[in-house]
Amino acid sequence: MELRPGSLFANLMTIGNGVCGFAALVELSKIVEPQAAETIQSNTKHQLIAGYLILLGMLFDAFDGKVARMVKGSTELGAQLDSLCDLVTFGVVPAFMIVQMNLGGDPRWVHMVWFLSLAYFLGALLRLARFNVENSPEEDAHLCFKGLPSPAAAGCVASLVIFQAYVLQARQAEFGWFSAPVLQDMQAWAGALTYIMPFLAIFLGFTMVSSRLKFEPVSYTHLRAHE
Numbered sequence: 001m002e003l004r005p006g007s008l009f010a011n012l013m014t015i016g017n018g019v020c021g022f023a024a025l026v027e028l029s030k031i032v033e034p035q036a037a038e039t040i041q042s043n044t045k046h047q048l049i050a051g052y053l054i055l056l057g058m059l060f061d062a063f064d065g066k067v068a069r070m071v072k073g074s075t076e077l078g079a080q081l082d083s084l085c086d087l088v089t090f091g092v093v094p095a096f097m098i099v100q101m102n103l104g105g106d107p108r109w110v111h112m113v114w115f116l117s118l119a120y121f122l123g124a125l126l127r128l129a130r131f132n133v134e135n136s137p138e139e140d141a142h143l144c145f146k147g148l149p150s151p152a153a154a155g156c157v158a159s160l161v162i163f164q165a166y167v168l169q170a171r172q173a174e175f176g177w178f179s180a181p182v183l184q185d186m187q188a189w190a191g192a193l194t195y196i197m198p199f200l201a202i203f204l205g206f207t208m209v210s211s212r213l214k215f216e217p218v219s220y221t222h223l224r225a226h227e
Contacts, residue, residue, distance in 0.1 A: 007075050007077070007078055009067055010064050010065070010067040010078055011064075011077070011078050011081060013060050013063055013064035013067055014060065014061075014064040014078060014081050014082050014085055015081070015085065016057075016060040016064075017057045017060035017061045017064065017082075017085040017086070017089055018057075018081075018084070018085035018088055018089065020053045020054070020056045020057035020060065020089055021053070021054075021057055021085065021088035021089030021090075021092065021093050022088065023053050024049075024050040024053040024054060024057075024089070024093045024097075025050075025088075025092065025093060025096060027046045027047075027049045027050045027053070028046060028047070028050050028093070028096055028097055028100045029100075030042075030046045031043045031046050031047070031100040031101075031103060032103070033103045033104035034103070034104050043100075044165050044168060044169070045165075047097065047100070047101060047161050047164075047165060048161070048162060048165040050093065050097055050158075050161070051097075051157075051158040051159070051161040051162045051165075052158075052162065053089075053093075054089060054090070054093060054094065054154050054155065054157070054158035055155065055158055055159075055162075057085075057089035057090070057151075057154075058089075058090075058151045058154070058155055061082070061085075061086060061089075061090075061151055062151075064078070064082060065082070079132070080132065083128045083131065083132055086124075086128055086150050086151065087124060087125060087128055087150075089154065090124060090150040090151050090153065090154035091120075091121050091124030091125055091128070091150060091154075092121060093154070094120060094124075094153070094154045094157040094158070094201070095117040095118065095120045095121040095124075095201065096117070097157065097161065098113060098116075098117045098120070098157070098197045098198055098201050099113055099114055099117050101161075101194050101197065102194060102195075102198065112198065113198045116198040116199065116201050116202045117198060117201050119201060119202040119205040119206075120153070120201035120202065120204055120205040121205075122205060123153075123204065123205025123206060123207075123208040123209050124150045124153065124154075124205070124208055126208070126209045127147050127148075127149075127150055127208040127209055128150060130146070130147075130209070134146075146210075146211045146213070147207060147208045147209050147210050147211065147213055148204065148207040148208045148210075148213060149208075150208060153204040153205075153207070153208055156200070156204060157197065157200070157201070157204070160193055160197065160200075161193075161197075163190070163193075164190045164191070164193045164194070167186055167187055167189075167190035168187055168190050168191065
């Protein structure tokens with residue numbers, strides 16, 4: 001196994017990404033079927049924390065590759081570790097989040113949500129596996145990414161969850177500018193995101209594995225940041 005003197009710090013940042021994913025799963029596991037206003041508030045808090053942990057994981061993922069190249073500590077171990085942590089934080093967590101958000105609904109709807117979220121997870125799994133197989137040190141092999149990067153897909157889910165919590169709580173001063181009917185309409189639309197997210201999940205799962213969708217990185221040095 002190839003180890004380089006400067007790889008430790010970069011690998012620790014990668015592990016930080018995985019820790020964020022694990023912590024997000026712990027928060028999401030605290031969500032229960034909504035039965036009262038207090039339960040709904042508690043569930044929203046856990047979803048919000050998990051969303052921020054995904055974004056924090058994205059920061060770790062954005063810098064671990066940069067650090068590895070700066071200290072000339074890029075290794076095959078680091079690349080594999082990065083993909084495994086990405087699978088947890090950007091694959092398992094968003095899919096599990098969508099399932100947990102829809103707890104307590106009609107059993108048929110819950111089953112559908114389960115399968116749509118599974119499509120997202122499988123999309124992230126296949127995307128990262130394909131990246132590992134096609135990964136090459138040659139710069140010509142990285143002129144573009146095939147499919148939506150998994151951090152971007154997870155960031156989309158996390159951002160919508162944070163936005164939903166922001167509107168539903170309506171604690172910020174700027175919400176005082178809106179009349180009660182307008183605020184109620186905004187909260188109704190924000191609440192509807194819970195039912196939109198499963199369909200977004202299958203769309204994101206498809207975009208992650210579609211070879212027709214190609215994204216050009218800013219430069220080769222940003223490759224690991226957008227894996």
